[in-house]
Amino acid sequence: MGKINLRLTEVQNRERRLGTIIAWNGTASDLHTQSGYQQRGSGCKSNKDGCRLCEAKGPFTQGSVCSEQMVECQAGNVRDAVLIQHSPIGCGAGQVPYNSIYRNGLAMRGHKVENIRIINTNLQETDMVFGALGKLKQSIDDAWERYSPKAIFIGTSCPTGIIGEDIESVARKKQEELGIPVIPLFCEGFRSKHWSTGFDATQHGILRQIVKKSTKKQEDLVNVISLWGSDIFTPMFKELNLRVNYVVDMASVSDLEQLSEAAATVGFCYTLSSYMAAALEQEFGVPEVKAPMPYGFAGTDAWLRELGKVTHREELVEQYIAKEHARVKPKIAELKKKLQGLKGYVATGSAYAHGLIQVLRELDIQVDGSLVFHHDPVYDSGDAREDSLGHLIEHYGEVPSFNVSNRQQYQFYGLLQEVKPDFILIRHNGLAPLASKLGIPAAPLGDEHIAIGYEGIVNLGEAILDILAHKKFHDDLKKHAKLPYKQWWLEQKDPYILAKHPELIDA
Amino acid sequence: MAVTKNEHGQTNSINQVRYGCAVGALYSVVSIPGAVPIGHCGPGCMDKQYTSLAFYNGFQGSGYSGGSVSPSVNAGEKEVVFGGEKRLDELIKSTLKIIEGDLFVVLNGCIGELVGDDVGAVVSKYQKQGVPIVYAETGGFKGNNFVGHEIITTAIIDQYVDKFTLNKDHREKGLINVWSELPYQNTFWRGDLSELKRILEGAGFRVNILFGGKSAGVEEWKTIPHAQFNLVVSPWLGLKTAKHLEQKYNQPYLHIPVLPIGAQQTAAFIRQVVEYAGIDPATAESFIEQEEKEYYYYLEHFNDFYAEYWWGLPATYAVVGDSTYNLALNKFLVNQLGLIPRRQIITDNTPEKYREAIAQEYQKLAHDVATTVDFVEDGYIVGKLLRETDFGHKPPIIFGTTWERDTAKALKGNIVEVGFPASYEVVLNKSYIGYRGALQLIEKIFTVAISASA
Numbered sequence: 012m013g014k015i016n017l018r019l020t021e022v023q024n025r026e027r028r029l030g031t032i033i034a035w036n037g038t039a040s041d042l043h044t045q046s047g048y049q050q051r052g053s054g055c056k057s058n059k060d061g062c063r064l065c066e067a068k069g070p071f072t073q074g075s076v077c078s079e080q081m082v083e084c085q086a087g088n089v090r091d092a093v094l095i096q097h098s099p100i101g102c103g104a105g106q107v108p109y110n111s112i113y114r115n116g117l118a119m120r121g122h123k124v125e126n127i128r129i130i131n132t133n134l135q136e137t138d139m140v141f142g143a144l145g146k147l148k149q150s151i152d153d154a155w156e157r158y159s160p161k162a163i164f165i166g167t168s169c170p171t172g173i174i175g176e177d178i179e180s181v182a183r184k185k186q187e188e189l190g191i192p193v194i195p196l197f198c199e200g201f202r203s204k205h206w207s208t209g210f211d212a213t214q215h216g217i218l219r220q221i222v223k224k225s226t227k228k229q230e231d232l233v234n235v236i237s238l239w240g241s242d243i244f245t246p247m248f249k250e251l252n253l254r255v256n257y258v259v260d261m262a263s264v265s266d267l268e269q270l271s272e273a274a275a276t277v278g279f280c281y282t283l284s285s286y287m288a289a290a291l292e293q294e295f296g297v298p299e300v301k302a303p304m305p306y307g308f309a310g311t312d313a314w315l316r317e318l319g320k321v322t323h324r325e326e327l328v329e330q331y332i333a334k335e336h337a338r339v340k341p342k343i344a345e346l347k348k349k350l351q352g353l354k355g356y357v358a359t360g361s362a363y364a365h366g367l368i369q370v371l372r373e374l375d376i377q378v379d380g381s382l383v384f385h386h387d388p389v390y391d392s393g394d395a396r397e398d399s400l401g402h403l404i405e406h407y408g409e410v411p412s413f414n415v416s417n418r419q420q421y422q423f424y425g426l427l428q429e430v431k432p433d434f435i436l437i438r439h440n441g442l443a444p445l446a447s448k449l450g451i452p453a454a455p456l457g458d459e460h461i462a463i464g465y466e467g468i469v470n471l472g473e474a475i476l477d478i479l480a481h482k483k484f485h486d487d488l489k490k491h492a493k494l495p496y497k498q499w500w501l502e503q504k505d506p507y508i509l510a511k512h513p514e515l516i517d518a
Numbered sequence: 519m520a521v522t523k524n525e526h527g528q529t530n531s532i533n534q535v536r537y538g539c540a541v542g543a544l545y546s547v548v549s550i551p552g553a554v555p556i557g558h559c560g561p562g563c564m565d566k567q568y569t570s571l572a573f574y575n576g577f578q579g580s581g582y583s584g585g586s587v588s589p590s591v592n593a594g595e596k597e598v599v600f601g602g603e604k605r606l607d608e609l610i611k612s613t614l615k616i617i618e619g620d621l622f623v624v625l626n627g628c629i630g631e632l633v634g635d636d637v638g639a640v641v642s643k644y645q646k647q648g649v650p651i652v653y654a655e656t657g658g659f660k661g662n663n664f665v666g667h668e669i670i671t672t673a674i675i676d677q678y679v680d681k682f683t684l685n686k687d688h689r690e691k692g693l694i695n696v697w698s699e700l701p702y703q704n705t706f707w708r709g710d711l712s713e714l715k716r717i718l719e720g721a722g723f724r725v726n727i728l729f730g731g732k733s734a735g736v737e738e739w740k741t742i743p744h745a746q747f748n749l750v751v752s753p754w755l756g757l758k759t760a761k762h763l764e765q766k767y768n769q770p771y772l773h774i775p776v777l778p779i780g781a782q783q784t785a786a787f788i789r790q791v792v793e794y795a796g797i798d799p800a801t802a803e804s805f806i807e808q809e810e811k812e813y814y815y816y817l818e819h820f821n822d823f824y825a826e827y828w829w830g831l832p833a834t835y836a837v838v839g840d841s842t843y844n845l846a847l848n849k850f851l852v853n854q855l856g857l858i859p860r861r862q863i864i865t866d867n868t869p870e871k872y873r874e875a876i877a878q879e880y881q882k883l884a885h886d887v888a889t890t891v892d893f894v895e896d897g898y899i900v901g902k903l904l905r906e907t908d909f910g911h912k913p914p915i916i917f918g919t920t921w922e923r924d925t926a927k928a929l930k931g932n933i934v935e936v937g938f939p940a941s942y943e944v945v946l947n948k949s950y951i952g953y954r955g956a957l958q959l960i961e962k963i964f965t966v967a968i969s970a971s972a
Contacts, residue, residue, distance in 0.1 A: 071612035074590035077562025099628060101539025101563065101658030103532060107570035107939040110534075110920065125924050126897075131532045136659050139632060146530040149521040153531040157898055169560045170628045170659060173598060200560035201598050201629060420586040421616055440573060441565075441586025495554070495587050500616045509612060516612045 015290045015391060020179055020195060022215035022286070024203035029285075029387045031205050034067040035415035036507040042386065042413055043400050052393035064388060067415075069510035075384075075417045076439070077200030079166055081209025083109045083129065086164040086196060086216070088116065088239065088260040089267065093128045093154040097147050097178060098168030103131035112457075113260075116239030119458070120261050130154055139174055144181050151185045151193065161264035162192040162221060164213075172199035192220040192264075205385045205417065207282055207360070213259060214287035222295065223268045232256050232269070233322065234276040234291065236284035240460030247464060251319070251327045258287075271295035275321045277314075279304065279463055281362040281390045281399055289391035301396040306366035307373040308336070309406045311464050317396070335465040346472035347375050355475070356432035358382040358423065358442050359456070361415075362390075365399040367436050370462045370471050372407040380412035380430035382423060384439070414506075420445050421496060425506030427451065434478060436471075450489040452481040526892065526899045534897025534921040535570075536839075536865040536938060537703060539658035541627045542567040543666030548584035549701035550728065551735030552620035555583065556613055557590035558606050558637055559627025563658070564590045571663070574920075575938050576705040576945030589613045593629045602635050610644060610651070620736035621678060623670060624653040631657035645677065650736070652677035664866055667700055668758045675763065679742050686743040686767060692797055694718060695726045695745045695763075697756030698777060699842055705940045709949030710777075714751065717778075717952050720809070721788045722801035743767045746795060751777050751787075753841040753879070754872040775879060777842050779850035780956040781813045809953045816957055823964070829971045831964070832932060834909045836861035838900055838918035839937035841868050843950075844891070845879055847917055847936065850956065852883045855963075859883065860914065861907040862891040863900055865937075901925045915963060932966045 016023070025031035030051070035042060045064055079096070083105045087094040096102050110127040117124045130153060132146045147165070154163050163185070165178055178195045186193040194216040198209050234256045235244050244255045256266055256273055270276075276291050277300045278284025288299040302317035303310040312332055319328030354377045357364045361383040371378050390397045403410070412430055416422045423442050427435075427449060435453045437443050443453035454474045456462065462471040494501065509515060521529045538545075541563050544555040557564045568585050572578050580587065589612075591597065591605050606624070613622065626637045641653040654673040656666045680686070698714060699707040708730045715727045726741060727733050748763055748771035750756040760771035772794045778787035785806045792802045824831075835857050837844045841864045851857040862880060873893055880891045894900055904916065904925045913931040916922050920941040926933035935943045936950065949955035950962075 069612070070608035071616055072590060072592050072609065073586055074557055074564030074568070074588050075561045075592055076565050077560055080562050080566065099539055099658035100532065100535060100537070100662060101541055101566065101628070103535040104538045104542065104566045104570040105562075106535050107920075107941065108574045110939075111574045111941040114923075126534060126921060129533070130898075131535060133530050133532045134659055135661075136657075139659050145521055149529050150531045153529055153898075157533075168628075169593075169598075170632060173629065173632045200562045201594050204561075204594055206562070418586055440569060441580075444580060444585060493582065495582050495617055495619070497616055497618045513608075516608065516615050 015286070015293055017215070017219050017290065017294060021197040022208065022212045024208045025205055025211065025387065026203065029389055029391070030064065031207070031385055031387050032064050032066045032415060033205050033385045033417040034510060035064065035386060036067050037413060039400060039410035039413040040404050043404055046386070046388035046400070048389055048398040048401055049395050051389040052395055067507045067510040069507070070513050070516055071421065071509055073419055073421060076206040078198040078203055078206050078209030078212060079168060079200055080105055081206050082164070082166045082196050082198045082213050084112065084238070085210060085213040085259045086166065087127055087129045088113050089162070090122065090261060090263045091160060092162040092164060092264055093130060093158050093160040094164045094166060095147070095150050095154060096129060096131045096166050096168065097134070097171050097176065098131065099134045099170055100131055102168050103129070106131070112239055116261055119239070119241050122261065128158055128160070134170060139170060142174060142176060144176060147176070147178065147181050148185070151181070155189055160191065162194065164216060165193065165195045167195070167197050167199050169200050172202065194220045207385060210283055211286040214290070217259065217267050218287065218290050218294065221264060221267045222270045223272070225271065227272050228274065229269070229272045230274050232273040233318070234258060234270055234273045234297065236276065236278040236287055238283070238459050240458045243460045243463055243466070250331045251322070251324050253322060253324070271297060273297050275300050275318065277318060279459060280360065280366065281397055282360050282387065285387070285390040292392070299392055301392060301394040303396070303402040304362065304366045304399055305463050307369035307407070307468065308465070310366065310369050310402065339465045339469055342469050343374065343472070346469065349476060350374055350376055350472060353377070353434070353475070354379065354430070354432045356380050356427070356430055356435040358435055359438040360384050361386050362399045363438065363459070365403045367462055368403055368410060369407050370468055373468050374472050378410060380414070380426060380432070381410055382414045382416050382426055384417050386415045418442065421500065422506035424494070424496060424501065425503060434475060447485045447488055448492040448494060450482065450486045452478045452485050454478040526894055526903065528894060528896050528899050532896050534900070536895060536897065536919065536921070537867070538567045538571050538663040540656035540660045540663065540666030540669060541625050541658055542571055542663030543656060543670045544588065544625050545571050545584060545663070545702035546667045546670050546700070546729065547623045548581055548588070549730055550621070550739065551582070551731070551733055553583065553736060554613070554617055554619035554622050555588050556610060556622055556624045557588060557627060558602065558624055558630040558635065559590060559593060560629055561590070561592035563627050564588050570939060571702040574941040575702065576940045576943050578702060578705070578708070578945060583619065589617065598629060598633055601633055602630055603640050606635065606637065606640050610640065614649065620650060621674070622649070622651040623674065624651065625656045626653065627656065628658045631655060650678060650682070662867055663703055664700055664755055667755070671759045672762055674739060675742065675766070679739055683740045683743050688744055689746055690724070690744050691746050692722065692795065693724045693726065693741070693745045695742050695748045696728065696751065697748060697759055698751040700755060700840070701729045703938050704840060704843060705937055705943065705945055706948055706950055709947045710951045710955060712947065713949045713952035713955050717784060717788060718791065720805035721792055722797055723791070723795070743769065745769065747771055749791060750774070753845055753876045754868055755842065775845065775876070776849055777846035777951055779846050779951050779959065780854040781810050781953060782853055783849055784952050785810070813953050813957070820960060827968070829968065830912065832857070832915045832967055833912050834858045834860045835915045835917060836863070836904055836907065838863045838865060838904070838916070838922055840864070840866040841876055843937055845876065846951065848880065848883055848889070850959070852887045854956070855960070859887070859889040860909050861904060862889060863903060864891055864893050865895055865900065867895050868893055897921045904929065915967065932970055934963055934966055
């Protein structure tokens, strides 16, 4: 593993740093073996110029997601900051979904509900020719005048990347002039094949320009790297005599400043937390809790014990574990009866999927297949305790149909035919509508915290029972909906056939 | 280069976007039954337009070819450096193998336009083979989805309709092409277009509605040249297309700037179209009579509430939205309900040359009611203007978008979300226009008002 380099203004993208891939087809254990987590973590040569995993990429692709969107949903959701999108107006369309998520997230966390603060520089054709740093400066001034923010983020776009706007120098000047951090985030959609690089871009900017360099420590403060999910950590941490510092969504700039003062950093998903947690340890000495993720009994036990070790609360943790086991076990036994014989399928981001499969298996639900949007062969710390796929396989067994597909709906059809689940768990839009048309209900996990910890096992079980009732709606729809795919494609057994035989499109 | 502020203080900055970009017109393609968009753009472009226009805007849904179905090049560094023509070519080829469609529309985005990909050359190869496919230069920096919409309709007409229509000189009296609301952008377009078609058919016409569930899809587009005339029902959107058709096929057009809401406007609208077409007005008159009977049957019963509800009803209002809906609502609220206009803001970046004529329409809302309109796209300025407005002694109704929720709350007013984005409305076939839509609109306005009262 290379060290994280905070001196560079641009974050190094995931495919170079971690060897991320977006297309793969096989079993979970094959992917794990080929990823060689331990080797890569110890700095083996094969990782120097990226991953050596073979990618099953074919000629056909459907629209996915870009890094800039992740910047909107992270930097755009910092409460007293403003995000400027230096782009044509189309990138600004993202303000709509992220406003809705932001408003509901604020409500869920008990903050005042208000509109998201994103300003688009509205670049036009002449700007493509002559450049538009004047407009960028103006929008920074507008942000300052309108909101008196504590920090201003600037997100780049495909066009500004191509025309080569010198955003850095404008940001530096404005930072001096305004006396607040003005932070360029490099997140051109074309720069990385996977949008999770957008998480890293945001975190890189925060680490460089917001996090305090003080040596002060708050021994009971724990950074939780999350999105907008409900507050399940405060009550949990209270029992351990710890306080939560939620970042990045819904955080204030001062919450971000004190990231360096915390006793530890945790995440609910290594896809999201990998970069920031590793950098906080490397640059600010804040230990990252390196453990399996807190899903299912095995995962949560191990995660809590490691947290206890890092924060010196071993005893409280043991008491909490014992109490919680006793509390939820009868509930889970009841749920298992109701969920008996069901087959589930998980289609979400990478590390998050590993966690969800654990919870499903804990509920005795059969999981023969999963689709993850990307795969990181290793996370930034390189520590084997974070090998979430390895942990899944070791404690919860093989997943025979394990596929990486960057939200490619046409492939999802074949995967569902192969596995024939009773329901699916999803995050991100686009796959559930297809499943519905096949009569398969989906539980959309918009609240990413729903399945975490012991209570998460119960929560997820109940969520599944709720959505199984929707099956009536989907079965009815199934009889009337027409799929957009040709018969030739619907009859293919292998959803990756075009990647293996691209010559088929000439036939 | 320094940026100048306009009279409202608007700069280049846009807070709270109220439209997509030219690529957003991919949802105009999606709204034509049987048509499939293909994006020659970055990995997030199609998704952004989807989640904003088709999801968090009434949750209209992706339908047959939108959402995650739409093929996209997902351009990466390689395409930026070496060009994306080869990648587009393999995408088109594989799309034709996998996706069932009657018409494919390639939309060139910012990346393709900036690196200079010759999308036309790639697509024309397929056109020569007889594949129903067209291309449009819709780079996001070219403008918004209103602009993109007419780029796309023109592309389909020039590259597909013109090629595949038989007997282009043949005209059918009583057949009309309708150009009105922008699909998906106007949250209620589906219900509205279907009501528009119902009204025109009731008046004795045959109607090419062209978009939405009531359209016969690509087959219907092929009959565009056969129409007696084009009907543009909006202040400006569609005029470019109509003028293009006039030039191309010598097909005349009728421009009615006000989309009709309620009995008065709708009857006037029908009579104007009938007179222009020169068809026998008997069918239209008997349709109007029948519709008015039903319409006023309901209003008579609504009257008890409107005349006697003593917990207070709003008197003043503001409308924030696209020119089409903005003007239509104003005409209706003033003439049918007797409400008092206080602030009108058009947010669709109306081309400069149409603004004066639109502003004139607000000068004659009724014989005794006139008001002014502002053209603003920046949501921050919208909020500022609304907060500066004197709405009198009672809380106003704000007809706007999700962006106006905070302002409505600050003004202690009611909010009715009538345009993009409407993130707290679920919309299936709801319509606010014509006879039936007007009744639904009245229900909505006063349900919102009285449910907030206690």
